[in-house]
Amino acid sequence: METMPCFYRSERKEFGHEDHSSLAELGAGNFGCSHYKRRCKIRAPCCNEVYDCRHCHDEAKVQDSLDTDPLDRHVISRHEVKKVICCLCGIEQDVQQHCVSCGVCMGKYFCAICNFYDDDVSKDIYHCDKCGICRIGGGENFFHCEKCGCCYPKSVKDHRCIERAMHHNCPVCFEFLFDSRRDISILRCGHTIHCECLKEMRLHAQYSCPICSKSVYDMSNLWKKLDELVASTPMPHAYRTKMVGILCNDCGAKGEVSFHIVAHKCLSCNSYNTKQTQGGHGASCLSDHVAEIVR
Incomplete structure (x- = not known):
């Protein structure tokens, strides 16, 4: 079995196995990746x-594997990881x-359930x-919403619940939201979306939920x-008596109103x-008029 390079051999001898406080800090912050700082690597059970x-x-295996056979693309389940390799001595062992x-x-933080x-x-x-x-964020600052099926900040305890609201893809970038590492916004309608995707929508004068169209x-x-704007844009005489049926995306009400181009x-x-x-x-695109007003 190939082992990884050894680091800090002299430090290990100096501190000794019994000095737990020193071992807790030994090599801390010097190992890991762009996602996590840790002193071990994992062996993927799916591809070894x-x-x-x-x-x-x-x-x-997925994002950077466009040249790979689609049948070989896969993701790893955190709960199925069984083996890790110490970054300091290179020994492979159980989690x-x-x-x-x-x-x-x-x-320093370790979860035996999530490995x-x-x-x-x-x-x-x-x-x-x-x-x-x-x-992340501290358990005391969050509560688990049973209907939405996810942890939410206590600051949004009065949110509008939607069944399993977090168990779907972001409606903009299509990344699965439940275990996403990026910040997520809970909209007024109860649907969820990445914060950066919501900001991108605003830059393009899109102010309604991509799922239900509510503001x-x-x-x-x-x-x-x-x-x-409507008052300053009178319609031609031929259209002043024209009536149209509408559906409100915000309150769901249906009605009949005077036709207007705006x-x-x-x-x-x-x-x-x-x-x-x-x-x-129909009237001209509302987002075009909104964009003009916002500018």
Whole structure:
């Protein structure tokens, strides 16, 4: 069996196996990858190859494997990892926090359920039994929503619940949200999306949920500006009596309103986030007018 290069041999002899506080710091921060700082590598049970972490494996086998046979692309299950290799002495062993050979702590944070190691304790990592995985931010700052099926910050305890809201792909980039390492926003409608994807939508004057089309933000000030735009854009005489049917994306109300080329206002909630359902050609794209107003 090929072993990895040894590091800090002299330091191990100096400290000794019995000095647990020294072994906890030995090599800390000097090993790991772009995802985690840790003093061990994992052997992937799926392909028997060695990687710094499961994300490194998945990037190599999926994201960076466009030339690979699609049938060979795969991801690793964190719960199926059985073997790790100590970065200091190179010994392969069963999953555990301290190396059986040199005694070094392979991760200041260790979860035997997720087979997870991390030397960066500033993340306040905790394991959620109901999620079945480890998360960051400190368990005292989060609660597990049974209906949404995920941990949410206590600051959004009054959120709108949607069944298994986090167990789907981001509607913009299509990355699976439940165990994503990127920040996630919970929208007013209850749907979820990456924060950076939401910011990208805003840059393109897209202010409605990609899933249900409800407004993502408080749009009341924008609706007032649209009131002014509609009032300053009189329709030709031939269209002034034309009526169209609309459906409001925000409140779900249906109604009949006067046709206008700019936008149609919901008579129930005063939102312009509506779509025409009857009466011929629809109004011009609302996002175009919104973009002009925002500029």
